[in-house]
Amino acid sequence: MLYLASQSPRRRQLLEQVGLRFSVLDVDVPELRRAGEPPEDYVSRVAREKAGAGFLAVAAVERAVVLGADTEVVLDGDIFGKPADAADALAMLRRLSGRTHQVISSVWAVSAGREEHVTQISEVTLAPLDEATIARYIATGEPFGKAGAYGIQGHAAAFIAHLSGSHSSVMGLPLHETTRLLSHFGIVG
Numbered sequence: 001m002l003y004l005a006s007q008s009p010r011r012r013q014l015l016e017q018v019g020l021r022f023s024v025l026d027v028d029v030p031e032l033r034r035a036g037e038p039p040e041d042y043v044s045r046v047a048r049e050k051a052g053a054g055f056l057a058v059a060a061v062e063r064a065v066v067l068g069a070d071t072e073v074v075l076d077g078d079i080f081g082k083p084a085d086a087a088d089a090l091a092m093l094r095r096l097s098g099r100t101h102q103v104i105s106s107v108w109a110v111s112a113g114r115e116e117h118v119t120q121i122s123e124v125t126l127a128p129l130d131e132a133t134i135a136r137y138i139a140t141g142e143p144f145g146k147a148g149a150y151g152i153q154g155h156a157a158a159f160i161a162h163l164s165g166s167h168s169s170v171m172g173l174p175l176h177e178t179t180r181l182l183s184h185f186g187i188v189g
């Protein structure tokens with residue numbers, strides 16, 4: 001029995017896209033980076049905490065496998081999570097404009113007796129964005145709830161000059177890596 005410990009509608013949509021059947025678990029894990037914690041370690045730790053919290057809720061279910069994931073945008077060593085408000089989104093998009101950043105997604109699978117994870121790093125180049133374009137984009141509401149204040153699957157697709165890596169990973173769940181991981185747990189789509 002597969003569970004997705006995530007409130008992200010994108011992660012549900014992505015898992016459904018590859019034909020996996022699963023139930024959703026509501027987990028709420030604080031996303032706080034420790035002083036000096038490298039971005040990759042932070043993303044992996046948070047994903048593991050989400051999967052672990054989910055597993056606690058279903059540990060009694062026979063053959064339960066729980067997925068947890070985290071996605072963050074990294075530029076110049078700074079981690080951009082979900083913007084707190086429009087001013088935060090504006091600051092993020094101004095910094096990302098015309099630059100290449102990393103999107104780090106980590107996914108953990110946890111069952112009784114087995115824990116495995118994959119961390120995927122993509123490089124995304126955003127075209128230079130002028131102030132009017134950024135303002136219009138924020139007004140669509142799309143930046144909210146998304147790491148780095150943009151959604152590759154939405155209007156922001158028009159801003160993406162180059163992507164090296166995995167589209168699904170930027171969206172929140174690296175599908176190739178996740179399905180490979182799940183095959184180690186006997187789960188196939």
Ligand SMILES: Cc1cn([C@H]2C[C@H](O)[C@@H](COP(=O)(O)OP(=O)(O)OP(=O)(O)O)O2)c(=O)[nH]c1=O
Nearest residue numbers: 006007008070071146147150151152170171172
């Ligand atoms: C960069 C980028 C991120 N995102 C989203 C994916 C994630 O939902 C979100 C990053 O926040 P996360 O903290 O990884 O996930 P979440 O809070 O949405 O869901 P949960 O913790 O319950 O699993 O940003 C996009 O949808 N498109 C993008 O292009």
